[in-house]
Structures are given as structure tokens and as C-alpha cells.
Amino acid sequence: MSLVGRALAPGSIVLNAEAADWESAVRMVGSALVASGRTTDAYTDAMVQTIHDLGPYVVIAPGLAMPHARPSDAVLETGMSLVVLEHPVKFGNAKNDPVRVLFGLAALDHDRHLELLSEFASLFSKDGFVNSLLSCSTVDEIHSLFA
Amino acid sequence: MKIIAVCGAGIGTSVLLKMNAEKVLRTLGLTATVEASDIETARASRDAQILLTTPEIVEKLQGLPSEVIAINHVFDLGEISEKLSKAML
Numbered sequence: 001m002s003l004v005g006r007a008l009a010p011g012s013i014v015l016n017a018e019a020a021d022w023e024s025a026v027r028m029v030g031s032a033l034v035a036s037g038r039t040t041d042a043y044t045d046a047m048v049q050t051i052h053d054l055g056p057y058v059v060i061a062p063g064l065a066m067p068h069a070r071p072s073d074a075v076l077e078t079g080m081s082l083v084v085l086e087h088p089v090k091f092g093n094a095k096n097d098p099v100r101v102l103f104g105l106a107a108l109d110h111d112r113h114l115e116l117l118s119e120f121a122s123l124f125s126k127d128g129f130v131n132s133l134l135s136c137s138t139v140d141e142i143h144s145l146f147a
Numbered sequence: 148m149k150i151i152a153v154c155g156a157g158i159g160t161s162v163l164l165k166m167n168a169e170k171v172l173r174t175l176g177l178t179a180t181v182e183a184s185d186i187e188t189a190r191a192s193r194d195a196q197i198l199l200t201t202p203e204i205v206e207k208l209q210g211l212p213s214e215v216i217a218i219n220h221v222f223d224l225g226e227i228s229e230k231l232s233k234a235m236l
Contacts, residue, residue, distance in 0.1 A: 050155050050156060053155070054155040054186075054203060054204060054207070055203030055204075056203060057154060057155060057160055057200075057201040057202075057203040057204055058159070058160060060160055060163060060201070060220070060221040060222070061220050061221055061222050061223070062220065066159055066160065066163075068156055068158060068159040068160075069156055070156040070157070070158065070185070071156075071158060093203075094202075095202075095219040095220065096219065096220065105158070105159050107158045107159075110157065110158055113158065113162075114162065117159070117162050117163060117166065118166055120163070121163050121166050121167060121222065124222045125167070125222045125224065
């Protein structure tokens with residue numbers, strides 16, 4: 001399995017999610033990190049606070065956000081979570097809104113997740129990868145994308 | 148030439164920017180050191196010629212002796228290539 005596939009532990013993927021706004025979408029991403037044993041609730045608060053403080057810079061490509069916060073005691077293990085929204089939300093990012101795919105990232109430190117992100121970058125540099133994700137209807141289909 | 152990719156936490160967006168900037172530099176045949184860091188570290192270091200970031204962070208990097216480049220789409224190597232080469236060549 002790929003590093004991204006391994007980073008998405010059981011409980012970390014939520015499909016067909018409904019969120020009223022960006023903050024509840026980011027909180028779902030955080031809950032999925034907590035549910036899969038990667039972080040504590042404090043990390044979710046930190047992800048939301050970072051966006052309040054610095055703006056929606058976690059919206060890194062059209063339709064795609066990668067909420068994250070600094071390494072801290074709230075990170076138990078490096079990992080990712082994935083939330084796919086039924087209806088997109090706006091973050092206030094002029095170029096890349098609206099967002100339907102959110103990958104949460106939790107890192108223990110500044111180094112140990114670099115290979116994971118390198119793989120993540122290669123996947124998302126392919127045209128249409130976000131659309132392939134959106135066409136998945138089950139967690140198994142998502143995992144087979146990251147086989 | 149030193150480039151710092153900057154984001155709020157220094158572990159996510161900035162790391163993706165750094166990786167894609169390195170790819171672009173190899174393609175362009177340009178040589179530069181690229182680091183990833185958070186805003187505070189980037190502001191304190193003051194030795195980079197170019198700061199690579201996203202539009203939301205640009206205003207936090209004002210008043211430094213570096214050119215600040217904003218990238219909208221972190222995976223768009225074409226955008227990174229166009230903006231980096233304009234700044235470096």
C-alpha cells in the first residue's frame with residue numbers, strides 16, 4: 001500500500017459528508033483524525049484557529065483543501081484523514097473555492113512526513129485526480145486509488 | 148540563491164510548495180536551495196532571495212529584503228515555473 005493509503009487509517013475516511021460551512025468541514029476532518037487515533041481534539045481546534053488567523057491558505061488547489069496545524073502534543077501519530085463533501089463549501093479562497101475534498105494532515109515533527117507529502121504531491125499533480133476521488137462511492141474504492 | 152517556501156505551520160502547504168519548486172528548478176536547469184518554514188522562521192532568517200507562499204500569507208511577509216511570490220495552485224507546476232523563472236532570470 002502507498003504511504004498515503006497507510007496514512008489513512010481505519011476511521012479516517014468520511015464520504016458523502018454534509019457541512020454547513022468551512023469550519024464544520026474542517027472539524028469533520030479533525031474528528032476523523034481523532035477517530036483514527038492520530039490526534040486529540042486540541043489539534044482540531046488548532047487547525048480551525050490557523051485558518052481564522054491566517055486565512056484559507058490550506059485550500060491548495062481547485063476544490064481541494066489540506067487543513068493542518070503545527071506539530072504539537074495534540075499529535076499522537078503522523079497521519080491523514082479524508083472528508084468528501086456532498087455539497088461544496090467556500091473558504092474565501094478566490095481562486096480555488098468551492099471545496100469538496102479535504103485531506104487533514106497531522107505531523108509529529110517537521111521531517112517524518114516528508115515522504116508521505118512527496119507521494120501526495122505526485123498523486124495530485126496528475127490531472128483529474130480530484131475527480132477520480134470524487135467518483136468513489138465507498139471507502140474501499142478510495143483505498144484502491146491509494147493502493 | 149536561496150528560496151524559502153512559507154506557510155502558517157511550516158509542515159504542509161510550504162512542504163508541497165518546496166517539493167514542486169524543486170521539480171520546476173530541475174526542469175528549468177536552475178540551481179537554488181529551497182527550504183520550507185513557518186512565517187516566523189522565514190521572517191527571522193532574512194537571507195532568502197525569494198519567499199514562495201500562497202496569496203493569503205503575502206501580507207505577513209512584507210518589509211523583508213526578499214521578493215515574495217504567491218502561488219494560487221500548489222500543484223500547478225506551470226504556474227510555479229512561470230513565476231519562479233520570472234523572478235530568477
